[in-house]
Amino acid sequence: MNAVLEPMDLKSEEMQLPAKHAAASLHEVTKRYSNGVVALDRVSLQLRSGEIVALLGPNGAGKSTAVKLMMGLTAPTAGTARVFGGDPRFAGNRLRTGVMLQVGRAPEMLRVREHIEIMRGYYPRPLSFADIVRAAGLEGIEERMFGQLSGGQKQRVLFALALAGDPDLIFLDEPTVGLDIEARRRMWAEIRQLRSRGKTILLTTHYLEEADALADQIIVLNKGRVVCEGTPAEVRATAAAQQDSSERGNGQSLSTSVKLLSFQTKLSREQILNLAGVQGVDANGAVVIVTSTAPESTLRELLALDTDLHGLEVRSPALEDAFLTLTTK
Amino acid sequence: MSSTALSLPYSYKRTNRLFAIFARETRYEFVRAMRTKAFSLSVIGFPVMFYLLFGVMNRGEAVHGQIVAKYMLASYAAFGVVGASLFGIGVGLAGERSSGWLELKRASPMPPLAYLAAKCVSAMAFGLIIANILCLIGIFAAGVHISAFEYLAICAMSFIGGVPFACMGLLLAMLLPANSAPGIVNLIYLPMSYCSGLWMPFSLLPKWMQHAAPWLPTYHLAQLMLRLIGYAQPAEVVRHILALAGFAMLFLGCAWIAFARGEADA
Numbered sequence: 001m002n003a004v005l006e007p008m009d010l011k012s013e014e015m016q017l018p019a020k021h022a023a024a025s026l027h028e029v030t031k032r033y034s035n036g037v038v039a040l041d042r043v044s045l046q047l048r049s050g051e052i053v054a055l056l057g058p059n060g061a062g063k064s065t066a067v068k069l070m071m072g073l074t075a076p077t078a079g080t081a082r083v084f085g086g087d088p089r090f091a092g093n094r095l096r097t098g099v100m101l102q103v104g105r106a107p108e109m110l111r112v113r114e115h116i117e118i119m120r121g122y123y124p125r126p127l128s129f130a131d132i133v134r135a136a137g138l139e140g141i142e143e144r145m146f147g148q149l150s151g152g153q154k155q156r157v158l159f160a161l162a163l164a165g166d167p168d169l170i171f172l173d174e175p176t177v178g179l180d181i182e183a184r185r186r187m188w189a190e191i192r193q194l195r196s197r198g199k200t201i202l203l204t205t206h207y208l209e210e211a212d213a214l215a216d217q218i219i220v221l222n223k224g225r226v227v228c229e230g231t232p233a234e235v236r237a238t239a240a241a242q243q244d245s246s247e248r249g250n251g252q253s254l255s256t257s258v259k260l261l262s263f264q265t266k267l268s269r270e271q272i273l274n275l276a277g278v279q280g281v282d283a284n285g286a287v288v289i290v291t292s293t294a295p296e297s298t299l300r301e302l303l304a305l306d307t308d309l310h311g312l313e314v315r316s317p318a319l320e321d322a323f324l325t326l327t328t329k
Numbered sequence: 330m331s332s333t334a335l336s337l338p339y340s341y342k343r344t345n346r347l348f349a350i351f352a353r354e355t356r357y358e359f360v361r362a363m364r365t366k367a368f369s370l371s372v373i374g375f376p377v378m379f380y381l382l383f384g385v386m387n388r389g390e391a392v393h394g395q396i397v398a399k400y401m402l403a404s405y406a407a408f409g410v411v412g413a414s415l416f417g418i419g420v421g422l423a424g425e426r427s428s429g430w431l432e433l434k435r436a437s438p439m440p441p442l443a444y445l446a447a448k449c450v451s452a453m454a455f456g457l458i459i460a461n462i463l464c465l466i467g468i469f470a471a472g473v474h475i476s477a478f479e480y481l482a483i484c485a486m487s488f489i490g491g492v493p494f495a496c497m498g499l500l501l502a503m504l505l506p507a508n509s510a511p512g513i514v515n516l517i518y519l520p521m522s523y524c525s526g527l528w529m530p531f532s533l534l535p536k537w538m539q540h541a542a543p544w545l546p547t548y549h550l551a552q553l554m555l556r557l558i559g560y561a562q563p564a565e566v567v568r569h570i571l572a573l574a575g576f577a578m579l580f581l582g583c584a585w586i587a588f589a590r591g592e593a594d595a
Contacts, residue, residue: 071436073432
């Protein structure tokens with residue numbers, strides 16, 4: 001390892017600088033609106049090059065403010081926003097970014113082809129028209145007026161506009177909202193395709209399933225602060241650990257292997273609660289659902305106590321559960 | 330290869346690309362406006378209809394030695410370009426602002442000036458179209474005699490005259506919510522046009538209105554337009570030009586402040 005990277009050689013100031021390989025970053029950013037609302041409170045985050053990053057949070061968490069700052073649509077009250085090392089507020093620094101925003105109405109009397117041609121024209125080395133049409137699945141509707149398109153088609157045109165310039169960094173704000181399952185899966189495939197071509201993607205989404213399926217890194221925002229970041233598995237584990245420590249109220253070792261066990265049994269609730277690793281017991285009809293931080297031990301004892309136990313399933317807690325734990329404190 | 334050999338073609342290419350962006354943006358803005366029938370038919374239709382009603386119907390009449398149909402040819406040309414600017418930019422941009430389209434454009438690498446210039450030139454082109462239609466109606470239906478020079482001058486003024494009102498439209502777009510923009514723009518546009526003598530000869534307006542008219546930008550455009558056919562109120566041309574330039578700066582400045590405030594709170 002390079003000596004420069006040794007922690008001892010770094011001054012604290014240098015450590016806070018965004019890493020070289022970050023495509024975009026917010027550094028100690030605070031955004032206060034004129035009505036006094038603090039949308040972001042000393043938030044630092046980085047989009048690592050070549051990764052899909054999902055920004056999650058309930059409404060009002062500061063997601064869209066964070067994205068707007070990185071797109072250069074507004075300036076931070078304090079701190080710095082950087083895109084490829086430059087200020088995103090200069091149009092010239094946006095030549096390597098593409099944007100898909102939730103748009104109420106795009107100009108309706110322009111054809112799909114015209115919309116794409118206009119956007120392509122802004123970039124020095126855009127994708128070819130044919131590649132854009134293929135990537136966004138617009139075959140056959142190139143000559144339609146935007147106003148004549150269905151909701152899903154409009155969404156795909158907006159996606160096409162984000163790709164048009166062949167940008168290195170792509171912001172996707174709720175890209176699959178209003179799409180049916182098939183169209184959503186298709187867009188996911190396209191987004192993964194972009195990553196495989198080395199693009200960096202920031203997406204905000206309400207669909208936790210989407211973040212789970214796509215993201216390399218999830219950043220959970222709540223009330224203007226980053227409450228958690230990491231891989232989907234890490235976010236789930238952190239949430240489980242938090243739930244664990246808040247329920248136990250002590251500093252017990254934080255387990256990262258929380259599992260949900262569901263089965264049918266004749267054991268009583270009290271008996272199950274006394275098993276090793278069990279954090280909670282829920283019932284769903286005849287099915288019992290147990291949260292365990294030591295699933296192997298729990299299972300061993302469980303199977304020994306009840307030889308008639310059946311319908312056993314073991315699964316990881318959904319990201320949704322983790323998300324709720326993190327944001328409803 | 331020397332450094333100049335590298336940098337010259339680059340900047341040349343860059344300028345070319347920038348010009349291409351402006352040209353494309355303008356072309357599509359105009360095409361879009363034309364295809365939007367609710368816009369193009371009303372913006373062209375109203376001055377034409379008013380001219381047919383008040384100009385052509387009064388053919389042969391004169392007020393204080395001025396032929397009404399000729400006066401109105403000039404005044405409705407002014408009315409037309411003002412309408413194209415206020416509705417095209419004021420109402421159009423207010424809609425794109427509220428729908429989030431403007432935000433998407435701003436987040437793209439589009440040069441912001443290209444967006445504004447395209448809207449401005451598109452409105453000016455509508456002014457030019459309206460002036461041409463009015464001139465044809467004037468000559469063939471109202472029996473107005475205008476020289477080739479007067480014809481060209483009216484067309485040119487209808488084009489250039491769009492600039493200060495494009496600035497005004499920009500300010501209105503920054504201030505007005507999209508759903509009430511058309512109504513409020515009409516509420517400003519119509520009385521302002523009336524008080525500036527765009528609908529009837531200025532000398533027929535009440536005296537107090539005539540005194541107040543110089544506070545309206547439309548008055549100055551009307552006077553410049555009327556001067557082209559020798560029907561203006563006695564006053565320095567420079568005064569009108571300076572007044573329009575002043576209004577344009579004022580509108581642009583206020584629009585900029587409104588935009589910056591909105592951006593800080595975006």
